[in-house]
Amino acid sequence: GAVVSQHPSWVICKSGTSVKIECRSLDFQATTMFWYRQFPKQSLMLMATSNEGSKATYEQGVEKDKFLINHASLTLSTLTVTSAHPEDSSFYICSAKVRGPNTEAFFGQGTRLTVV
Amino acid sequence: GENVEQHPSTLSVQEGDSAVIKCTYSDSASNYFPWYKQELGKRPQLIIDIRSNVGEKKDQRIAVTLNKTAKHFSLHITETQPEDSAVYFCAATPQGKLIFGQGTTLQVKP
Numbered sequence: 001g002a003v004v005s006q007h008p009s010w011v012i013c014k015s016g017t018s019v020k021i022e023c024r025s026l027d028f029q030a031t032t033m034f035w036y037r038q039f040p041k042q043s044l045m046l047m048a049t050s051n052e053g054s055k056a057t058y059e060q061g062v063e064k065d066k067f068l069i070n071h072a073s074l075t076l077s078t079l080t081v082t083s084a085h086p087e088d089s090s091f092y093i094c095s096a097k098v099r100g101p102n103t104e105a106f107f108g109q110g111t112r113l114t115v116v
Numbered sequence: 117g118e119n120v121e122q123h124p125s126t127l128s129v130q131e132g133d134s135a136v137i138k139c140t141y142s143d144s145a146s147n148y149f150p151w152y153k154q155e156l157g158k159r160p161q162l163i164i165d166i167r168s169n170v171g172e173k174k175d176q177r178i179a180v181t182l183n184k185t186a187k188h189f190s191l192h193i194t195e196t197q198p199e200d201s202a203v204y205f206c207a208a209t210p211q212g213k214l215i216f217g218q219g220t221t222l223q224v225k226p
Contacts, residue, residue: 034214043205044160044216051212060117093159095214102148102167105214107159 002028004096006108013084013115021079021111023094029074030096034105035067038091050077084115118143118210122217129196130225137220140188143210149182149189152205152216160205164191196224 003026013019023033031052036044048064050056050071058064066088068080077096081088093110097103119142129135141149147168152160166173166180166189173180177196182189193200201224206217 032212036216041221043218046213046215049213097214101209101212104150104162104165107152107161109159 002026002096002104002106004030004094004106004108006094006111008111009109010112011114013113015085015115016083018080018082019084019113021081021092021094021113023077023079023096023108025075025096025106028096028098030077031074031099032097032105033071033077034095034097035069035077035079036093036095038093038110040091044093047079081113084113086115089113089115118146118208118213118215120206120208120215120217122206122220124220125218126221126223128223128225131196131198133196135191135193135196135200135222135224137191137204137206137222138188139190139206139208139217140186141208141210141215142187143208144184144187146208146210148209149180150207150209150214151180151191152207154203154205154219156202163204193222196222198224198226200224 005024007022033050035047047062048056048058056069071077094108095105097105122139150165153163154160179192204220
């Protein structure tokens, strides 16, 4: 299958600082990328859907000014957690797919964010 | 918005037995239903998917059935093996999104 690379795998940051997470599709053009948050032993909660060249569509309850998503190219999307707080500590994972409603989505390896 | 319900949350079977996981969805616009397997600390991996123009699909020991009228779909694993132990997620795809069920932790006892 296609490869999606997410970086960093883990990050520890101080409260109040911002953290950027990158999601790259290495061998295909990802017209759509999804960002999820996953708490321990829980499901993947969709935060936002990002289509290349367009503004991200955020799910209800997700603060778009806090979780900035940029999808400027067909191979790169970034999630920036601004002014991070301990409650933002979680596992963030991206997923990428090509255009079309019935195509497979491939996942990055995830980023463990710890805010201290 | 779309709501995907998945049951059971945990499932324990003896090696060689079958396992069945069921999901329901609410948005009739969904027409693609993938199933993912996530092992501890790893990324989700697609194991099988089904499109709305098909009622059943099989791949070796894994099969998926879809009832669009009732808005439910199921994953069937036969002849389970210890390496099948993982968390399984169903998903639906309304309005260009990918929405997951709550997950099922499958334990296959040797």
